Each structure stands twice: as structure tokens, then as C-alpha cells.
Amino acid sequence: MSTRDIVFIALFAALMAVLGTFPALQVPLINVPITAQSLGVMLAGGILGARRGTLAILLFIVIVLAGLPLLSGGRGGLAVLAGPTVGFFLGWLPAAFVTGALTERFMPKLNFVTAFLAAVAGGIAVLYACGIPGISLVTGTPLLTAAKGSLAFIPGDLVKAGLAAAIIVTVSKAYPLIETRTARRAG
Amino acid sequence: MIADLYRPGASRLHRAPAGAKLAGLAAIGTGLFMVPSLPLSCAAFAAALGAIAAAGLGWRFAARSLRAALPVVLLVAAVQAWFAGWHEAALYGVRLAALLLLAGLVTATTRPSAIAETIAWLLQPLRIIGVDPTRVGLAFGLAVRFVPVLASVAADIREAQAARGLDRSVFALAVPLTLRTLRMADEIAEAIDARS
Amino acid sequence: MIELSGVALDRAGRRVLSALDLRLTERRIGVVGANGSGKSSFVRLLNGLLKPSEGAVRVFGIETAADPKAARRAVGFLFQNPDHQIVYPGVAEDLAFGLKNRDLPKREIGPRVEAALARFGLAGFGERLVHELSGGERQLVALAGIMVLEPRLLVLDEPTTLLDLRNTRRVMAAVDAADTPVVMVTHDLALLEGFDRVLVFEAGRLVCDAPPTDALDAYRRIAGA
Amino acid sequence: MIELSGVALDRAGRRVLSALDLRLTERRIGVVGANGSGKSSFVRLLNGLLKPSEGAVRVFGIETAADPKAARRAVGFLFQNPDHQIVYPGVAEDLAFGLKNRDLPKREIGPRVEAALARFGLAGFGERLVHELSGGERQLVALAGIMVLEPRLLVLDEPTTLLDLRNTRRVMAAVDAADTPVVMVTHDLALLEGFDRVLVFEAGRLVCDAPPTDALDAYRRIAGA
Ligand SMILES: Nc1ncnc2c1ncn2[C@@H]1O[C@H](COP(=O)(O)OP(=O)(O)OP(=O)(O)O)[C@@H](O)[C@H]1O
Ligand SMILES: Nc1ncnc2c1ncn2[C@@H]1O[C@H](COP(=O)(O)OP(=O)(O)OP(=O)(O)O)[C@@H](O)[C@H]1O
Numbered sequence: 001m002s003t004r005d006i007v008f009i010a011l012f013a014a015l016m017a018v019l020g021t022f023p024a025l026q027v028p029l030i031n032v033p034i035t036a037q038s039l040g041v042m043l044a045g046g047i048l049g050a051r052r053g054t055l056a057i058l059l060f061i062v063i064v065l066a067g068l069p070l071l072s073g074g075r076g077g078l079a080v081l082a083g084p085t086v087g088f089f090l091g092w093l094p095a096a097f098v099t100g101a102l103t104e105r106f107m108p109k110l111n112f113v114t115a116f117l118a119a120v121a122g123g124i125a126v127l128y129a130c131g132i133p134g135i136s137l138v139t140g141t142p143l144l145t146a147a148k149g150s151l152a153f154i155p156g157d158l159v160k161a162g163l164a165a166a167i168i169v170t171v172s173k174a175y176p177l178i179e180t181r182t183a184r185r186a187g
Numbered sequence: 188m189i190a191d192l193y194r195p196g197a198s199r200l201h202r203a204p205a206g207a208k209l210a211g212l213a214a215i216g217t218g219l220f221m222v223p224s225l226p227l228s229c230a231a232f233a234a235a236l237g238a239i240a241a242a243g244l245g246w247r248f249a250a251r252s253l254r255a256a257l258p259v260v261l262l263v264a265a266v267q268a269w270f271a272g273w274h275e276a277a278l279y280g281v282r283l284a285a286l287l288l289l290a291g292l293v294t295a296t297t298r299p300s301a302i303a304e305t306i307a308w309l310l311q312p313l314r315i316i317g318v319d320p321t322r323v324g325l326a327f328g329l330a331v332r333f334v335p336v337l338a339s340v341a342a343d344i345r346e347a348q349a350a351r352g353l354d355r356s357v358f359a360l361a362v363p364l365t366l367r368t369l370r371m372a373d374e375i376a377e378a379i380d381a382r383s
Numbered sequence: 384m385i386e387l388s389g390v391a392l393d394r395a396g397r398r399v400l401s402a403l404d405l406r407l408t409e410r411r412i413g414v415v416g417a418n419g420s421g422k423s424s425f426v427r428l429l430n431g432l433l434k435p436s437e438g439a440v441r442v443f444g445i446e447t448a449a450d451p452k453a454a455r456r457a458v459g460f461l462f463q464n465p466d467h468q469i470v471y472p473g474v475a476e477d478l479a480f481g482l483k484n485r486d487l488p489k490r491e492i493g494p495r496v497e498a499a500l501a502r503f504g505l506a507g508f509g510e511r512l513v514h515e516l517s518g519g520e521r522q523l524v525a526l527a528g529i530m531v532l533e534p535r536l537l538v539l540d541e542p543t544t545l546l547d548l549r550n551t552r553r554v555m556a557a558v559d560a561a562d563t564p565v566v567m568v569t570h571d572l573a574l575l576e577g578f579d580r581v582l583v584f585e586a587g588r589l590v591c592d593a594p595p596t597d598a599l600d601a602y603r604r605i606a607g608a
Numbered sequence: 609m610i611e612l613s614g615v616a617l618d619r620a621g622r623r624v625l626s627a628l629d630l631r632l633t634e635r636r637i638g639v640v641g642a643n644g645s646g647k648s649s650f651v652r653l654l655n656g657l658l659k660p661s662e663g664a665v666r667v668f669g670i671e672t673a674a675d676p677k678a679a680r681r682a683v684g685f686l687f688q689n690p691d692h693q694i695v696y697p698g699v700a701e702d703l704a705f706g707l708k709n710r711d712l713p714k715r716e717i718g719p720r721v722e723a724a725l726a727r728f729g730l731a732g733f734g735e736r737l738v739h740e741l742s743g744g745e746r747q748l749v750a751l752a753g754i755m756v757l758e759p760r761l762l763v764l765d766e767p768t769t770l771l772d773l774r775n776t777r778r779v780m781a782a783v784d785a786a787d788t789p790v791v792m793v794t795h796d797l798a799l800l801e802g803f804d805r806v807l808v809f810e811a812g813r814l815v816c817d818a819p820p821t822d823a824l825d826a827y828r829r830i831a832g833a
């Protein structure tokens with residue numbers, strides 16, 4: 001991995017931290033916040049690609065677990081692993097990976113629709129599949145209740161996916177990180 | 188607020204080894220969950236306030252950390268009050284507040300480069316699967332350094348756009364922010380290579 | 384055109400500008416001073432990006448604190464780094480962006496964008512990508528993006544620092560050709576030749592207000608050169 | 609000290625430098641030219657950040673393509689924007705960064721950092737946070753971070769563009785005091801007074817190589833001034 005990759009990874013981990021300072025809304029039933037950080041997960045995958053995007057999230061997760069208070073509301077430390085958000089928190093990894101992998105697949109012809117699909121597949125489908133079982137595992141809430149409670153995230157996450165798609169498409173035109181990589185590999 | 192994750196100083200806490208501070212934080216966190224006792228959590232909370240004073244960070248620091256965390260703490264307490272009663276509510280609320288203060292304290296008194304070294308040291312075993320721990324440490328230090336940079340670049344851009352008659356558009360903020368910081372990252376990578 | 388009466392400004396609890404009483408009516412006004420002396424803060428008062436902590440700033444009779452939106456419409460602002468100002472990757476779409484914010488009907492936008500590009504020597508650049516342009520071309524795009532909004536006053540905060548001789552000259556020629564009055568902050572004293580009036584700031588105070596030669600002498604003296 | 613033989617450089621499939629044959633032995637060497645003419649690419653060849661597509665670059669006898677690590681150790685590189693080269697948020701820890709990369713024993717690092725800070729008028733800044741310093745102070749920190757590594761040659765790519773008169777002078781004084789030879793890219797022609805030799809680039813070619821007065825005349829002519 002080049003120094004450049006490392007800097008990009010650190011940059012998106014920092015972006016996650018900044019997004020954590022936006023005010024977050026706690027969803028009562030399941031005690032998981034609506035947060036801007038899920039937007040960061042989609043962007044990491046969609047802009048950096050699967051490998052670097054996942055590593056950026058991994059770096060952020062390690063930093064949080066090491067104790068830095070970077071989750072919304074200033075939370076951090078190992079206690080996160082015992083909280084109701086643990087499924088989402090760890091699910092950010094496969095979420096970024098899937099968004100990144102799909103974006104790479106669509107790459108030379110990426111457009112708003114395909115970018116949106118990639119963001120939804122990773123940042124909603126895969127993420128909720130990790131997050132909902134997490135809630136019921138930690139709190140003992142029945143799966144169905146956890147799923148119902150998580151419906152509250154859907155509108156926000158759709159907006160974030162739309163926003164992420166627009167940003168990913170625009171950035172990929174102006175500063176094509178993923179394309180350069182595949183082009184280099186081919187050439 | 189996030190710009191001062193780390194506050195320089197010369198207190199004993201500042202000088203204590205990063206590894207010890209992180210281990211202490213992890214131990215206290217785990218301990219408070221394994222022994223769910225209200226007096227113990229209150230003691231931890233008081234100790235955290237005392238340590239903040241001893242580190243010379245002042246009551247403003249404590250107030251700011253708590254204010255940021257207050258909504259979460261109150262909500263966690265309220266949920267517990269509803270389902271499990273007042274005692275549990277107090278336990279959950281105080282314990283969370285104590286841990287948040289301690290986490291903020293460790294971060295504020297530990298140089299990013301020291302945390303980076305500790306993480307690099309912890310990851311030594313991963314060498315066998317091809318991970319270079321010093322690179323991970325570097326990534327860590329850079330991430331902490333980028334947080335205030337991102338915040339100030341975002342402020343510059345927001346200002347430039349307000350001047351163009353645009354008050355609130357996340358898209359219009361995010362695109363230049365991403366482009367500018369990606370370009371910056373490219374140059375930083377060069378600068379790091381030039382110094383290694 | 385610009386009137387400051389009894390203006391002081393605090394930022395983050397510190398006084399960064401104090402005791403400003405000024406009436407500016409000249410066509411070309413320069414602003415110089417050390418890093419941190421308050422130049423950027425001063426020009427940001429002019430379009431309501433910052434509000435005075437004391438006193439009042441009036442631009443064409445608009446009090447900026449009372450109606451910052453109107454002030455921003457009246458004042459076009461160009462920053463040091465064009466990358467901050469340019470939102471879209473395509474040149475034409477970026478110029479159109481500002482006009483859309485003003486709720487202009489669609490059929491008027493195209494022609495106005497074309498006209499602005501032509502005026503800044505950027506005809507044919509409409510479909511180019513901004514990131515493939517040179518620094519000077521980017522700064523011209525940013526300038527066009529502001530002038531297309533037809534401001535009544537142009538404010539420039541160090542617009543040429545990233546540019547070479549040729550590009551600096553291109554941007555300055557475009558600025559010269561503007562028929563609006565101009566207020567320009569710069570560290571490049573040579574650019575202020577031919578200006579009508581130069582303000583020198585030091586530690587938040589206006590320490591000299593004179594024609595270029597005198598003002599620049601004063602500035603050089605303060606800087607110890 | 610520096611030797612280029614038959615050097616050409618392609619970037620992204622385009623030739624950005626061609627036909628360079630040079631021997632540089634002077635103590636103070638300036639590099640000027642338009643935006644995009646290849647100045648930054650040229651100086652990046654000197655420490656192996658870029659490798660020539662044709663020919664060879666030798667610095668103190670080290671061939672940069674063959675041993676870029678040794679080339680980087682010999683050459684200290686200062687960039688335009690200090691924010692892009694300071695790795696850690698604290699001044700002292702940033703200076704220590706390069707030394708740690710060189711595997712210096714811990715007890716030697718502290719004193720060397722202190723000495724470097726003192727040399728650049730930054731004594732007492734060790735515990736300050738970089739993002740709270742002024743632009744000029746930041747650039748001095750960046751310079752100290754490079755000089756602490758004791759390079760044999762100092763390469764500067766537009767180190768003063770973001771600075772005012774006073775800060776520019778501080779940085780240039782620090783550069784002047786360096787006993788290593790210096791190669792400096794700049795758009796500020798006044799800074800090249802007293803240099804031994806100036807290279808003018810245009811469209812990837814070296815079009816003039818002369819003492820400052822002649823070279824700057826040539827550059828001004830090319831720029832059409
Ligand atoms: N966003 C901000 N918040 C708080 N203080 C600020 C902010 N921006 C600038 N300042 C402070 O205000 C003072 C004046 O800053 P200003 O940016 O107006 O100076 P300047 O003359 O434009 O400097 P430069 O030549 O470096 O651009 C400085 O002391 C600076 O630290
Ligand atoms: N990372 C890059 N990839 C591909 N091409 C590049 C890259 N960087 C620069 N170039 C191209 O190489 C040429 C020379 O660029 P260089 O940065 O060396 O110019 P410069 O003389 O330093 O210009 P400036 O005064 O704007 O800094 C330009 O045409 C530029 O577009």
C-alpha cells in the first residue's frame with residue numbers, strides 16, 4: 001500500500017469524525033441515533049473504492065474503540081461494543097466494502113442511478129442486515145421490533161444515499177481515484 | 188470543539204505513557220460494566236472530574252464534554268427510568284457520563300503521535316499477516332491531524348459559497364471539500380515520502 | 384458607496400478590528416497589511432459575511448447587518464483559492480449554478496453564461512472540466528462566476544497569489560475591464576499601481592489611508608523593510 | 609552536485625519535460641516559468657519523488673531512479689503550503705516525525721528538535737499546536753522539520769506564496785542562513801536577487817539559463833510583460 005493510500009484512508013477516517021459532530025437524533029425504541037456518519041460510510045466506499053474505503057472505516061473503528069469520543073454525542077471506547085448500536089457500528093465495514101466494490105464494477109460508466117444503487121446496497125441493505133440483529137442481540141428486543149424501530153432510519157438514509165451518489169459521481173469525474181487505479185492495473 | 192481533541196500541557200497525566208492511559212481507560216470501562224454499582228460509578232465520575240482539574244484542563248473542558256454528551260446521557264437514563272426504574276436510570280446515566288469524561292480526558296492529554304506509537308506497538312503481532320504497524324500508526328496520527336483541517340477547509344468553502352448567494356447546500360459544500368482535501372492528500376503523501 | 388461608522392469587530396472573543404470610520408467612493412481601492420492584521424475580516428464586513436460587533440456598515444445604502452442577503456447581491460466576492468468557490472466540475476454548469484440560485488428563468492441562463500465566458504476570454508471553455516484548467520484559468524472561471532451575477536461592487540481577497548506572471552496579468556486585466564468599483568486585498572504591492580486609494584491595516588487598526596505610493600511606503604516601513 | 613543527462617519526463621501520458629542536460633554546482637539556484645511549465649516536475653526529479661522517463665538524474669552522485677531513498681535523504685524538500693507537509697498537530701512531535709523515520713535513538717531526538725526550533729526562532733513553540741500558528745510560523749515549522757534531517761541540498765517549491773512581506777522575509781532569512789545549497793522555485797522574482805543562476809522553463813523546456821538579471825528579463829519577455 002502506498003503512502004498515498006494511507007493518507008486517503010486517514011482522510012476519510014477524519015471525515016467520519018467530523019460527521020460525528022453533527023447533531024444526532026436518538027430513535028427511542030431501539031436507542032440508536034440517526035447520524036450523518038452513515039453518509040461517510042457510503043462516501044468512503046464510493047470515492048476510495050472497496051479496499052481503501054473499508055480500511056478507512058476500520059481505522060475509524062479502531063480509533064473509536066481506543067477511546068476517542070468520535071461517535072455522535074461524544075461516545076467512544078470499548079463500551080460501544082456492549083451498546084445497542086454495535087451491529088451498525090461494525091456493519092459499517094461490510095457496508096463500505098459493498099458500496100465500494102459495486103462502484104468499482106460500475107466505474108467507467110458510473111452515473112447517478114448506479115451510484116445510488118451501490119450506496120443503497122451497501123449503506124442500507126448490508127448495513128441494516130448487520131445492525132438489526134445487533135440491536136436484538138444486545139438488548140433482547142425481538143428481531144421484528146428492532147426492524148420496525150429501524151424503519152425510522154429509512155427516509156434519512158435514502159436522502160443520504162442520494163446525496164452520496166451525487167457527490168460520488170461528481171467527484172469521480174473531477175478526481176477519478178478508482179478509475180486511475182483500475183486503469184493502472186490494466187496498463 | 189473537535190479541533191482541540193488534544194490540548195498540550197505539562198501535567199503528570201500529560202506525561203504518563205499513552206499505553207498506560209489507554210489500558211486504564213479500557214480497564215475502567217470494562218470494570219464499570221462488570222460491577223454495575225451506582226456508588227462505584229459516581230466515584231468514577233468524581234475521579235474523572237478530579238483528574239480533569241489535575242491535568243489543568245479546567246471546568247470549561249469538563250462542561251463542554253458533558254454538554255456534548257448530555258442528550259445521549261439523558262436519553263439513556265430516560266429509557267432506563269421507563270423500563271427499569273430510577274436506580275437503573277441513575278446508574279446508566281452516571282456511568283456513561285463518567286466514561287465519556289474519561290475518554291475525552293485521555294484524548295486531550297495524549298499526543299496523537301504517542302497514541303500512534305502505542306497502536307503500532309499493539310499491532311506488532313499483525314506483522315505476520317503483512318500489516319506494517321508503523322504505517323498504521325501513521326494513518327492514525329494523520330486522521331487526528333486532519334480533523335481540524337477538514338473543519339477549517341469546510342468553513343472556508345461555506346464562506347465562499349455564502350458570498351455566491353448560497354446558504355445551505357450539503358452537496359455544494361461536500362464536492363469542493365472532497366476535491367480540495369483529496370488534492371491536499373496527494374501532496375501530503377509526497378511530503379511524507381520526502382521526509383522518510 | 385461604502386460607509387463604515389464606528390465599526391469594531393470581535394472574532395472568537397478577540398477584537399480584530401477597531402475604530403473604523405470610513406467613506407469609500409473611489410473606483411479602485413487597495414487593502415494591504417501583515418498576515419492577521421484584519422484585511423480579510425475588513426472585506427468580509429462589506430458583503431455581510433461578517434457582521435460588525437459595534438457600529439454599522441452600509442454598502443450602496445444597504446445596512447449589511449440588517450439585510451445581509453441584499454448586501455451579498457450587491458457585492459461580488461472573489462477569494463484567493465478558486466477551488467473554494469467552484470462547485471461544479473464543468474465550467475458552464477458552474478456559472479449557471481449561481482444564476483439558478485437567483486431563480487432566473489432557464490432560457491435566460493444559457494445566454495448569460497455564454498456572454499460572461501466570452502467577456503473573460505473563456506469562450507469555448509463551457510464544456511471543459513474545471514480540474515483540467517490551469518490555476519489562472521480557474522481563477523478566471525471563479526471571477527466569471529461572480530461577474531455573471533452582475534454585482535454593483537467587486538471585492539477581491541488576494542486573488543492572484545497562486546498565479547504566475549501571465550495569469551496574474553490576465554486576471555488583473557479582467558478586473559481592470561470591470562466597470563464596477565473594486566476593493567482588492569493583496570500582498571503583491573505592484574498590483575496596486577494606478578489604484579485610487581490604499582488602506583493599510585496593522586493589528587486591527589487602519590494605520591494609513593492614502594494614495595498608493597505613500598501608503599505602500601508606510602506599509603513597507605511597518606513591515607520593517 | 610546535480611547532474612541531469614538526457615532527461616525527459618512523461619506524466620499521465622503527456623511529455624511534461626524534455627531534453628534536459630544540466631550540471632548544477634552553484635549555491636543558490638532559482639527556477640521560474642509559467643503555471644504548468646514544468647517547474648514543480650523538475651524539482652521533484654531531484655529527490656526521486658518523480659523518476660525520469662528517459663535519461664538519468666544524479667544528486668551528489670546518487671542516481672535518483674536507482675536509489676530514491678538515498679536521494680530523499682540527501683535532498684530536503686519544502687512545499688508551497690505548510691499545511692500539506694506538517695504531519696502531526698504538535699510542533700515538536702512533527703519535527704520528531706522525520707527523525708523517527710530515520711530510526712534515530714530516542715534520546716537524540718529531543719535535543720535535535722530543540723536545536724532546530726531554536727535555529728529558526730521557534731524556541732518555546734515545541735508544545736504549540738500547528739493549526740493555531742500564523743501562516744508564516746507554520747512555514748517556518750515546515751522548514752525546521754526538513755532542516756532537522758540535515759539534508760545536503762534544500763529544494764523549495766514556491767515557499768512564500770501564502771505569506772506577507774514580514775513572514776516572507778523571515779522564511780527567506782532562514783533559507784539564506786542555511787549553509788546547504790538551495791534550489792528554489794518562485795513566482796516572486798524579487799526573491800531571486802543575489803542568486804547565482806536562474807533557470808527559466810516554458811512548456812517543458814529549459815529556455816534560458818543565466819544569472820538572475822538576464823534570466824528574469826527573458827522570463828518577463830516570454831510572459832509578454
Ligand atoms: N474564523 C476565525 N475565528 C476567529 N478568529 C479569526 C478567524 N479568522 C481570523 N481570525 C483572527 O482575526 C484576525 C484577523 O484575521 P484576518 O484573516 O482578517 O487577517 P488578514 O489580514 O486577512 O491576514 P492574511 O494576510 O493572513 O490573510 C487574526 O488575528 C486572526 O487570527
Ligand atoms: N499529478 C499529475 N499528473 C499528470 N500531469 C500532471 C500532474 N501534475 C502536473 N501535471 C502536468 O505536468 C505539467 C507541468 O506541471 P508542473 O506542476 O510541473 O508545472 P509548474 O511549472 O510547477 O506550474 P505551477 O506554477 O502552476 O506550479 C502540466 O501540464 C501539468 O498539467
Ligand SMILES: O=C(O)CCCC[C@@H]1SC[C@@H]2NC(=O)N[C@@H]21
Binds near residue numbers: 035072127153157
Ligand atoms: O454511533 C454509533 O454507535 C453507531 C450509530 C449507527 C447508526 C446507524 S447507521 C445506519 C442507520 N442510519 C442512521 O442514521 N443511523 C443508523
Ligand SMILES: [Mg+2]
Binds near residue numbers: 422423424540
Ligand atoms: Mg486574509
Ligand SMILES: [Mg+2]
Binds near residue numbers: 647648649765
Ligand atoms: Mg508548481
